[in-house]
Amino acid sequence: xxxxxxxxxxxxxxxxVVLLDTNPFFWSSSSLSxxxxxxxxxxxxxxxxxxxxxxxVVVIATGYNSCDxxxxxxxxxxxxxxxxxxxxxxxxxxxxxxxxxxKDEQLGKQEPEGRIACSLLSGxxxxxxxxxxxxxxxxxxxxxxxxxxxxGSPDGPEQYVAIMNAIFSAQRSMVPIDSCYLGAQNxxxxxxxxxxxxxxxxxPQQLDGLFQYLLTIxxxxxxxxxxxxxxxxxxxxxxxxxxxxxxxxxxxYICSVCLSIYCKHLKKCSTCGSVFGQAxxxxxxxxxxxxxxxxxxx
Amino acid sequence: xxxxAQVTKRAKYKIxxxxxxxxxxxxxxxxxxxxxPDNRNSGAKLVVEFKSIQGHKYTKEGSNKPPLINLANAxxxxxxxxxxxxxxxxxxxxxxxxxxxxxxxxPNAALEKSAVKLPDEQLSEEEMQLRIxxxxxxxxxxxxxxxxxxxxxxxxxEFWAARKKLLDIDPSKKSKQRVGxxxxxxxxxxxxTDGRTNKVTFSLTPEIILQIFAEKPAVHRAFLNFVxxxxxxxxxxxxxxxxxxxxxxxxxxxxxxxxxEDEELAVFLKEDDILANEVRKKIRRVDPTLDMEADExxxxxxxxxxxxxxxxxxxxxxxxxxxxRRTLLQDLNRHAAVVLEGRTIDVExxxxxxxxxxxxxxxxxxxxxxDNNANExxxxxxxxxxxxxxxxxxxxxxxxxxxxxxxxxxxxxxxANTLKASRDSQxxxxxxxxxxxxxxxxxxxxxxxxxxxxxxxxxNPEVALKVYSGLTHNISSIKYHLGKNPRETVLDRLPxxxxxxxLYHWMSIQELLKHFWSSYPITTPYLYSKVNRLKDALSNIxxxxxxxxxxxxxxxx
Numbered sequence: 049x050x051x052x053x054x055x056x057x058x059x060x061x062x063x064x065v066v067l068l069d070t071n072p073f074f075w076s077s078s079s080l081s082x083x084x085x086x087x088x089x090x091x092x093x094x095x096x097x098x099x100x101x102x103x104x105v106v107v108i109a110t111g112y113n114s115c116d117x118x119x120x121x122x123x124x125x126x127x128x129x130x131x132x133x134x135x136x137x138x139x140x141x142x143x144x145x146x147x148x149x150x151k152d153e154q155l156g157k158q159e160p161e162g163r164i165a166c167s168l169l170s171g172x173x174x175x176x177x178x179x180x181x182x183x184x185x186x187x188x189x190x191x192x193x194x195x196x197x198x199x200g201s202p203d204g205p206e207q208y209v210a211i212m213n214a215i216f217s218a219q220r221s222m223v224p225i226d227s228c229y230l231g232a233q234n235x236x237x238x239x240x241x242x243x244x245x246x247x248x249x250x251x252p253q254q255l256d257g258l259f260q261y262l263l264t265i266x267x268x269x270x271x272x273x274x275x276x277x278x279x280x281x282x283x284x285x286x287x288x289x290x291x292x293x294x295x296x297x298x299x300x301y302i303c304s305v306c307l308s309i310y311c312k313h314l315k316k317c318s319t320c321g322s323v324f325g326q327a328x329x330x331x332x333x334x335x336x337x338x339x340x341x342x343x344x345x346x
Numbered sequence: 347x348x349x350x351a352q353v354t355k356r357a358k359y360k361i362x363x364x365x366x367x368x369x370x371x372x373x374x375x376x377x378x379x380x381x382x383p384d385n386r387n388s389g390a391k392l393v394v395e396f397k398s399i400q401g402h403k404y405t406k407e408g409s410n411k412p413p414l415i416n417l418a419n420a421x422x423x424x425x426x427x428x429x430x431x432x433x434x435x436x437x438x439x440x441x442x443x444x445x446x447x448x449x450x451x452x453p454n455a456a457l458e459k460s461a462v463k464l465p466d467e468q469l470s471e472e473e474m475q476l477r478i479x480x481x482x483x484x485x486x487x488x489x490x491x492x493x494x495x496x497x498x499x500x501x502x503x504e505f506w507a508a509r510k511k512l513l514d515i516d517p518s519k520k521s522k523q524r525v526g527x528x529x530x531x532x533x534x535x536x537x538x539t540d541g542r543t544n545k546v547t548f549s550l551t552p553e554i555i556l557q558i559f560a561e562k563p564a565v566h567r568a569f570l571n572f573v574x575x576x577x578x579x580x581x582x583x584x585x586x587x588x589x590x591x592x593x594x595x596x597x598x599x600x601x602x603x604x605x606x607e608d609e610e611l612a613v614f615l616k617e618d619d620i621l622a623n624e625v626r627k628k629i630r631r632v633d634p635t636l637d638m639e640a641d642e643x644x645x646x647x648x649x650x651x652x653x654x655x656x657x658x659x660x661x662x663x664x665x666x667x668x669x670x671r672r673t674l675l676q677d678l679n680r681h682a683a684v685v686l687e688g689r690t691i692d693v694e695x696x697x698x699x700x701x702x703x704x705x706x707x708x709x710x711x712x713x714x715x716x717d718n719n720a721n722e723x724x725x726x727x728x729x730x731x732x733x734x735x736x737x738x739x740x741x742x743x744x745x746x747x748x749x750x751x752x753x754x755x756x757x758x759x760x761x762a763n764t765l766k767a768s769r770d771s772q773x774x775x776x777x778x779x780x781x782x783x784x785x786x787x788x789x790x791x792x793x794x795x796x797x798x799x800x801x802x803x804x805x806n807p808e809v810a811l812k813v814y815s816g817l818t819h820n821i822s823s824i825k826y827h828l829g830k831n832p833r834e835t836v837l838d839r840l841p842x843x844x845x846x847x848x849l850y851h852w853m854s855i856q857e858l859l860k861h862f863w864s865s866y867p868i869t870t871p872y873l874y875s876k877v878n879r880l881k882d883a884l885s886n887i888x889x890x891x892x893x894x895x896x897x898x899x900x901x902x903x
Contacts, residue, residue, distance in 0.1 A: 076779050082787070146789060254816075280821075
């Protein structure tokens with residue numbers, strides 16, 4: 049892993065790996081319809097490709113059961129399919145997306161239980177990072193990569209470890225992760241990801257102006273970000289989720305050997321097997337997980 | 347309090363100095379003084395609280411004036427009492443001054459009282475004084491102390507338990523910093539020559555003597571041996587000064603001649619053998635694992651042909667004469683070494699030169715003992731450190747190997763967990779469609795686009811404008827709120843009174859939390875009551891903060 053600046057291609061050539069959230073359960077209940085969303089996004093891809101001749105766009109679909117590469121602008125196999133009503137970029141992408149959705153439906157068997165299911169962000173992040181690594185190793189001349197995460201589904205706490213690992217490896221390779229969150233609440237994972245890797249996180253207020261947001265904020269290449277002012281979030285939600293139940297917690301126990309986070313006291317760490325010392329016997333130990341409960345009620 | 351709690355003396359009460367005065371009895375106790383005239387009907391009865399007395403004046407013994415004491419009160423009036431004798435005056439004066447002193451300390455009396463109220467601890471007077479002094483010096487600490495110990499939230503012992511480091515400093519043990527030796531070589535004494543009488547006068551101060559002893563251990567040893575057995579101090583120093591004088595002259599042969607005559611003088615002129623020994627020891631102590639060839643040849647101070655001799659000549663004579671010469675370099679180096687070693691004894695403390703010499707000898711012996719131990723340790727360590735890696739057995743350190751379980755196991759087991767409801771997922775919109783329907787709708791959307799193409803315009807211009815202006819406003823307002831100066835914090839932008847209040851609250855919250863968390867786990871009823879007290883104190887702070895800061899915060903936001 050060499051540092052990115054030594055592999056400079058040109059200042060503002062960028063490779064944007066876009067992680068597109070295709071969770072059908074989210075899109076069917078979102079105020080922005082999927083077709084509108086696709087419109088904005090496709091126009092945005094076109095815009096990126098016109099900014100510089102050498103720019104590259106790679107799209108990875110984050111599905112409910114699987115993730116897959118959907119489009120790569122540098123591949124030569126982009127045949128113009130269908131009618132000539134839209135550029136081949138869109139046509140290819142839509143074609144592949146449809147196939148992906150079919151495959152994804154086949155893979156899943158269960159119904160989601162009540163709440164909106166989350167998409168496999170960790171999987172698509174890992175795939176993006178692998179692609180970028182391949183680009184790094186392709187030689188000295190390559191564009192500056194960054195990851196753009198268009199996510200609407202809520203965070204899946206069970207993916208915490210995997211996402212954090214991906215974020216740290218992105219940090220190490222100096223790949224910024226930008227994130228645009230389209231859902232109702234805040235996504236702690238995406239905020240953390242952008243914060244740690246030096247990317248931009250934004251939650252658009254008006255979803256029908258999504259294209260404008262994308263172009264203004266996320267279209268800027270890495271070199272220009274040195275002298276452009278992009279919106280900064282005022283605070284970042286840094287809560288972790290525990291390893292045993294995958295609940296988001298504020299206070300917990302940490303294994304001193306492998307730094308795994310637990311929400312309650314354990315005799316033995318489940319990750320590395322270290323045995324912990326004798327705990328003080330406490331009958332009315334206040335629960336550390338729920339911060340809303342007051343500690344001494346007696 | 348030592349002394350009488352009450353004093354009664356015969357005195358005359360005067361309104362002014364010239365007043366003849368009404369005879370009566372003056373009684374004083376801790377709180378007030380009372381004057382009862384002999385003649386009950388004269389109406390000059392007086393009861394004055396000591397609280398209202400500001401100061402007191404009295405006439406000096408030995409002056410021709412009668413013994414008077416003048417007590418000034420807050421309103422500017424004064425009470426004058428004349429005593430029968432000066433002895434009475436002194437007694438009363440002492441009593442009054444004691445009472446006034448005590449009353450002056452009332453702000454600290456509260457501190458003292460609370461510090462004294464320790465049923466559990468036995469504190470020595472010294473420790474109490476230290477605590478009071480610390481509180482007086484540090485106003486933050488005093489505020490905290492008053493708030494918590496005074497407010498009965500924490501006891502004295504608990505308050506100081508967190509600050510053991512402050513109390514550990516025993517002021518009497520703190521050593522004063524001593525002035526070191528001068529860099530200039532004052533032991534290089536130059537005499538005052540008197541041309542007329544051909545006398546040469548040397549002046550030696552204890553400081554110079556101490557430096558001489560430190561730099562020339564042979565002279566030190568000679569002093570301890572010769573004085574007072576063989577010669578008096580005066581004689582010793584005379585001989586020494588003569589030796590110095592001789593060695594400074596260029597008349598080398600005179601030096602040899604005198605040395606041959608006078609044994610004791612020779613001691614001063616000879617090479618300092620103690621020094622030579624020390625240097626040799628130091629060389630031996632050099633760690634051989636250092637890549638240096640350290641051997642006796644490095645004792646360059648005693649090699650021939652080295653350095654310029656004191657009297658400026660450069661030739662080297664026979665071996666025997668080497669002993670009587672010191673080089674400038676030798677002296678300078680020795681002086682520098684002594685200055686850097688530092689001073690271990692105070693000149694002022696020793697009364698006589700003899701005591702000085704003994705004290706120096708003692709301190710040297712102490713150092714030597716430590717050196718020997720260090721030396722032995724070092725010799726032990728050397729074979730261990732200088733390992734030849736090829737010949738060593740492989741190191742098997744007693745560590746338990748870290749066993750991280752197979753990661754696949756972990757991720758597979760999460761399939762079950764994905765179905766568990768997360769407590770923090772605040773999904774307001776529930777998916778009402780079934781799986782098939784959901785997928786179907788997405789597919790429909792894709793087909794729609796494929797047929798229709800991208801919409802035109804992609805974004806409504808008004809919406810775009812709104813978005814754009816919203817973004818720019820957002821960016822500029824963040825800049826406005828967080829400030830251009832990255833080092834400027836939110837605190838600095840508040841008015842200073844608010845900032846101080848905030849910091850004060852922060853400090854007290856920290857203190858309370860520290861005690862709160864340190865009392866877990868709750869194993870005794872005492873801890874339980876303590877925790878309750880702390881909890882009440884903590885919950886009292888919230889409304890205070892809201893009352894003070896809510897208006898300011900709303901304006902800020």
